[in-house]
Amino acid sequence: MKITNVLLLCCIVIAGCSNQPPAHDRQRDGGLLWVKHSAEYRAITKQAYASATAALPGFVGDTSWSAIPDQTDAADLPVAVILDVDETVVSNIDFQMTFEQPFANWKLEKWTSETAATPIHGVTEFVAAAHAAGVTVFFVTNRPCEPIDGVDDDCPQKRSTIDDIAEVGIVTDADHVMLSEEQGWNREKSVRRDYIAQTHRIIMLIGDDLGDFVPCVRRKPYAPCTVMATAEDRQALVEKNAHLWGNGWYILPNPMHGSWTSAVPR
Ligand SMILES: [Mg+2]
Secondary structure (H helix, E strand, O other): OOHHHHHHHHHHHHHHHOOOOOOOOHHHOHHHHHHHHOHHHHHHHHHHHHHHHHHHHHHHHOOOOOOOOOOOOOOOOOEEEEEOOEOOOEEOHHHHHHOOOOOOHHHHHHHHHHOOOEEOOOHHHHHHHHHHOOOEEEEEEEEEOOOOOOOOOOOHHHHHHHHHHHHOOOOOOHHHEEEEOHHHOOOOHHHHHHHHHOOOEEEEEEEOOHHHOOOOOOOOOOOOOOOOOOHHHHHHHHHHOHHHEOOOEEEOOOOOOOHHHHHOOO
16 A cells, blocks of 8 residues: 555544544634624624614503513513623624634633623613613623632622623623523523513513523523424524514624524534
8 A cells, every 4th residue: 555545544544533523713714704804793783783772762661562472461560671791792702713622611701801891883872772761781691600610709700791791881780690500590591581571571682692582492401491492493483483573672693603503403
C-alpha cells in the first residue's frame, strides 16, 4: 500500500472513532455573522420593539385583553409585560463568537459578569415606554440559579442578571427577575408565566425562543410537560397561536441557539 493510502486510511479510522463533532468555524457561521454584522438584524429587533411600543396603550386600556390565552378574570389586576433576557434584552453575540466549546452555563456567567452588557436594539426605549404607561416589567430567563465553585453565593446569576439589565439602562430588582431553578422553577417558562398571571394581567410576551410564548416546545420536556415536542409539533404551535404573533407576542430572531436546535434532524 502506498504511504498516501496508509495516511488516508489512518485519517478515516481516527475520524470514525472520534466522538468529537467536526470542527466548527465560527468565522464562517452565517447565523453568528448575521447577528454580529447585519443591518437587517438590527432593523428586525427595532421593528419588533416599535410594534410592541405602539400597541402598549391599546392593551393597557383593554381590560379584557391578556397575552396568556387562558388568563381570564384579570381585568382588575395590575398590568405587566414579560421579557426574556438573553438575545431579547442583552446581546451575547460577542460571547457566542469567542467562547471555548463546548458551551457551559458557567462560561456565560463568567463572561456576563466580566463584560458590560450591550442592549438589543429597541428594548431600552420599549421598557421606558412601558414604565411610563404604568406597566410592570418582568424578566423571565433560563439562566440557571445555581452555585459556582469559588463563589460565595447560592445564586450568583441573580445578581449578575440584574446587573446586566441595569447596564443596558433598565432598572429592575430581584422581585422582577425570575431564573430557572429558582423557587423550584425549571426551564419550562410557562410555570413562571402562570405564577405572574396570578397577580398581573399580562399584556405582552417578548422573547427569541418559542418557549418564551408557549409551553412544551422542547425535545426534552420539563414538568408539567411530559411529551417530547417534534419539529411538526413546534410548527403547529405557531399556527395554533397565529392571532398572537405581532399582536401581544413579539418574537426576535436568534439563529445561534435555542429550543429550535432540538428539532433539527440528527
Ligand atoms: Mg433568549
